[in-house]
Amino acid sequence: MESRQLGTSGLRVSRLGLGTLSWARSADTEDAANQLAAFVDAGGTLVDTADLYADGEVERTLGTLLGKVVPRDRVVLATKAAARRADGPFGGGASRGSLLA
Secondary structure, rough: OOOOOOOOOOOOOOOOEEEOHHOOOOOOHHHHHHHHHHHHHOOOOOOOOOOHHHHHHHHEEEEEEEOOEHHHHEEEEOOOOOEEOOOOOOOOOOOOOHHHO
16 A cells, blocks of 8 residues: 655655544444454555544544554554534543543
């Protein structure tokens, strides 16, 4: 799979990314593991997710798969952090506290 430089970050990522939104809709953990393994085996390195996919369940699933299904250092994770899911300090968004949590 072809790769490219990601801006000025110094990272090289695959030109194709694995989107995980469908994991919240139609893929169970086993399906997600198979998709992740096949993607990395094909040379993929960029995995896209978001904390609002299935109210965070997709990121929890991905967290359990990394290190067990594929080595964590083989993928670059891209996520979105601007959406607020609830009021209050832990409702999401792009605040420093929310990103660290």
